[in-house]
């Protein structure tokens with residue numbers, strides 16, 4: 001394909017934030033220009049055999065025409081992405097996709113980010129802050145090394161609460177604990193935004209349900225086209241089938257059929273593991289070959 | 295390429311005979327013998343003699359072989375077969391076939407050229423009216439269009455024996471492409487006016503070609519990373535090789551049409567911003583019917599239930615059939631139920647077989663006569679071992695505790711009393727439920743239109759079904775914005791989409807000629 005037909009999605013920066021979390025800045029001027037908080041892109045590393053995976057636009061730099069993606073290495077495509085370097089290019093970046101977050105001045109907004117979910121949560125939290133809200137951020141991770149973007153969040157949030165499973169940083173608690181306290185307090189928040197592992201979003205929703213505080217979650221279903229054409233991303237929300245890529249990714253957490261969603265996300269897990277193992281196997285073979293040639 | 299051990303059932307004695315029947319070598323030698331008998335020319339044959347020439351079957355891969363590979367099923371005529379088939383044409387003065395063609399190809403005349411061996415002349419005639427003959431020759435429902443009107447078919451009381459117009463069209467188009475001498479249409483001097491085309495399906499490609507020919511600067515914006523619309527993401531390789539679509543797109547590139555992939559109009563540029571801030575004087579919307587309908591039955595969100603769009607996109611566009619190589623995965627289903635009776639359902643069922651399913655059931659509410667699929671596809675599906683459950687409908691999908699499909703409950707139907715129009719519609723038989731033991735269900739009951747443009751284009755009028763309202767020339771409620779193809783017609787056909795793209799292009803060229811833009 002000629003260079004003119006698609007942007008050369010060059011990687012301008014590539015960094016490991018923790019053992020399995022990576023940040024990359026990629027040249028994508030039109031995505032950068034049109035993106036709004038809450039939106040995502042579909043990226044691919046190979047236009048013939050690659051898969052297209054959704055990643056949230058974590059930040060953007062208009063001068064450079066780039067967007068920032070922060071991702072966790074969980075399977076084949078995220079592994080391939082983690083192996084790229086500055087100067088390499090992505091095969092495709094489609095976006096921005098999804099409905100942007102509805103940013104309004106509400107009063108007090110609590111933003112919960114679990115693990116890698118802190119990355120997509122940050123632009124939303126920041127936008128709420130810029131709209132004049134008091135913003136409290138709860139960051140959760142298994143341990144202290146897995147907390148990402150803490151400084152960046154502290155730079156704008158009114159209050160930051162850190163929770164780790166092992167107590168190595170902040171409170172030894174699940175994010176649902178401080179969330180519950182905040183929502184049960186006298187001056188409850190006007191809105192909760194929770195982004196992270198599905199199970200975390202489910203329990204955050206259950207935690208706020210009795211308090212009457214509205215909660216928005218950002219769903220991360222499996223996607224293929226991201227344009228509403230395939231229905232692979234569908235979930236049941238309030239008894240209706242919704243397509244996460246066009247109707248979402250944000251939904252009312254109290255209405256989502258979490259169990260249905262979780263089973264759909266496991267649809268390919270056996271095959272995915274095989275693909276990753278193959279890739280690792282090939283890498284080892286390639287390394288051995290190089291070694292032998294020397 | 296060879297796929298894994300499939301469970302296709304083809305390979306019975308009947309099929310083995312058919313194997314002998316359909317090899318290109320054998321069919322060609324039969325044709326040569328007949329051609330020699332005619333003295334190597336069809337000039338001056340009497341109508342009765344023409345009617346006696348046997349209709350030429352399509353050489354094809356034997357069913358037991360093809361259902362294990364993704365390569366094209368139909369192999370195409372040889373020169374002799376094409377000339378012999380063309381010699382069957384009676385050159386009717388009234389040309390009923392032409393009126394059966396949505397774009398009025400000069401059928402009689404190109405068939406005559408083929409009979410005379412003037413293949414270059416034939417393709418020239420076709421190209422005056424059609425941009426995508428290699429595609430249309432393969433996928434048009436000829437039996438309800440040109441061939442349904444053909445005098446030969448009528449005389450022999452069998453549409454299946456009409457002059458094989460589609461196969462002839464395909465033959466000359468393929469010959470031209472394989473000769474490497476595809477002519478790039480001439481482009482008029484630049485007008486400096488810019489036109490944006492949204493989507494890259496047949497409507498868009500045709501519109502792009504005609505607008506570019508008039509000298510305008512044309513850019514095609516496509517959401518996917520490949521161009522061609524349903525021709526690349528839906529219709530499988532075994533029916534329409536992707537290389538054909540690519541070569542058509544290449545011809546447009548050589549004409550100077552610009553292509554932009556990964557551009558979803560509505561989320562980045564909008565129709566209004568293209569016109570108001572991006573410097574385009576007109577926009578054509580050919581975004582297709584890309585919203586899969588589901589049945590709305592219990593269990594439809596279980597793991598293992600797919601829309602045909604998802605299944606076919608994974609298989610075709612993302613090449614999931616190349617297991618181990620493609621990163622995109624596809625269900626490893628052993629027993630598959632496909633719901634529907636159109637081309638999409640046939641494609642999904644036949645793809646499932648090729649991916650190794652042992653049993654593939656096609657569940658359709660009416661009888662075979664009502665199936666909207668092309669006849670040839672229905673026959674091919676049957677030959678390959680797809681099992682038809684007719685007058686049946688899905689009632690609910692059954693799942694296990696892990697949310698995976700384990701069965702499909704169906705209800706039997708029977709044909710009711712004829713209604714006012716004489717049509718007997720199916721009525722459910724109470725208490726006739728039965729369960730198909732399957733681990734995947736593919737829903738192919740039709741497509742609606744994607745709501746994105748509707749949500750992001752204020753002032754653009756849509757009908758209740760979500761289709762853009764456009765006049766017969768494609769003009770919409772917004773000046774300078776034109777539309778055509780499935781987004782206007784609802785899920786239709788390649789040829790109708792092409793026809794609409796062409797009419798809209800004429801309207802755009804006229805609009806640009808008159809406007810101050």
Ligand SMILES: Cc1cc2nc3c(=O)[nH]c(=O)nc-3n(C[C@H](O)[C@H](O)[C@H](O)COP(=O)(O)OP(=O)(O)OC[C@H]3O[C@@H](n4cnc5c(N)ncnc54)[C@H](O)[C@@H]3O)c2cc1C
Nearest residue numbers: 053054055056070071072074075076077078220221222272
């Ligand atoms: C709108 C949206 C935004 C997202 N934003 C981000 C982001 O900013 N950063 C980020 O790291 N991830 C994000 N994700 C999740 C990301 O898309 C998946 O992690 C990715 O598709 C995994 O691809 P893979 O090939 O590496 O793994 P695979 O081999 O496909 O899967 C490996 C493992 O990950 C699980 N998995 C597969 N798909 C998903 C998924 N969509 N979500 C979660 N787990 C999955 C599988 O069940 C399996 O266990 C987002 C998802 C969506 C839908």
Ligand SMILES: Cc1cc2nc3c(=O)[nH]c(=O)nc-3n(C[C@H](O)[C@H](O)[C@H](O)COP(=O)(O)OP(=O)(O)OC[C@H]3O[C@@H](n4cnc5c(N)ncnc54)[C@H](O)[C@@H]3O)c2cc1C
Nearest residue numbers: 493495496497517523524528559582637779780786787788
């Ligand atoms: C599986 C299958 C089998 C079929 N078999 C046959 C057959 O045998 N014979 C036949 O005649 N017809 C067949 N059809 C129908 C035929 O393919 C369609 O009628 C035809 O392709 C419609 O053409 P179109 O130009 O309107 O749009 P499409 O081919 O649908 O293309 C639309 C394109 O627009 C893109 N797009 C959508 N929205 C946007 C946006 N906002 N911005 C940018 N791009 C966008 C889409 O990604 C897509 O590529 C079949 C359809 C399917 C799904």
Ligand code: SF4
Nearest residue numbers: 383384386391444445
């Ligand atoms: S109707 Fe049939 S026989 Fe008559 S001109 Fe057309 S193709 Fe030939």
Ligand code: FES
Nearest residue numbers: 226228230231245
């Ligand atoms: S990803 Fe295909 S419809 Fe959402």
